Amino acid sequence: MSEFEQSKDYYEILGADRRATRRELEQLYKRMAARLHPDKGGDEDAMKALNEAYHVLKDPSSRSEYDAKHVAPTVRDFVPVSTSPARDVGLLGHGLSAFFCLLMGVFLLVLVRSQWIWFLWPLAILSFFVIGFGIMMARGAMHSLSTSLRVTNPVRRHTNIQEAAFWVLVAGSGYIVYLLLTNL
Numbered sequence: 001m002s003e004f005e006q007s008k009d010y011y012e013i014l015g016a017d018r019r020a021t022r023r024e025l026e027q028l029y030k031r032m033a034a035r036l037h038p039d040k041g042g043d044e045d046a047m048k049a050l051n052e053a054y055h056v057l058k059d060p061s062s063r064s065e066y067d068a069k070h071v072a073p074t075v076r077d078f079v080p081v082s083t084s085p086a087r088d089v090g091l092l093g094h095g096l097s098a099f100f101c102l103l104m105g106v107f108l109l110v111l112v113r114s115q116w117i118w119f120l121w122p123l124a125i126l127s128f129f130v131i132g133f134g135i136m137m138a139r140g141a142m143h144s145l146s147t148s149l150r151v152t153n154p155v156r157r158h159t160n161i162q163e164a165a166f167w168v169l170v171a172g173s174g175y176i177v178y179l180l181l182t183n184l
Contacts, residue, residue: 010053029054094141101134
């Protein structure tokens with residue numbers, strides 16, 4: 001009869017890694033023994049299992065024999081059951097998101113400009129960030145439109161022209177909003 005039970009995982013009982021050194025095992029044993037000792041309110045069976053685990057793992061020969069005979073339990077990866085995440089919201093989703101983001105940013109700018117209250121300046125900064133985010137979303141919508149075209153479409157091949165036209169449109173729209181806000 002061997003001096004250890006193959007059904008028990010002594011590393012798990014000690015809370016140790018399989019590559020733990022003898023010193024680490026001793027520290028873990030002392031820490032666990034202080035918690036599990038029956039005089040300190042611990043469980044006697046748990047203390048016996050801890051002593052058995054430490055006795056087997058502290059000796060290099062019995063540890064190597066235990067490692068050779070004991071097969072580590074296989075840990076199955078947790079795979080949550082759920083639907084697949086949304087990968088692409090499509091052209092309409094990009095376009096609507098950009099439109100509503102830009103609309104909200106311009107609304108905040110008009111609100112701040114029409115109120116003339118000095119403490120609304122953080123709202124103006126927020127509106128610039130919202131408009132900037134809306135511009136980036138509109139750029140994503142433009143790329144989504146470009147990738148949805150057929151490969152043979154000549155518009156798809158000229159991405160530099162698309163980028164230039166987009167940024168000219170952004171600058172022109174920004175200038176129009178500036179003119180409207182200064183006349184309020």
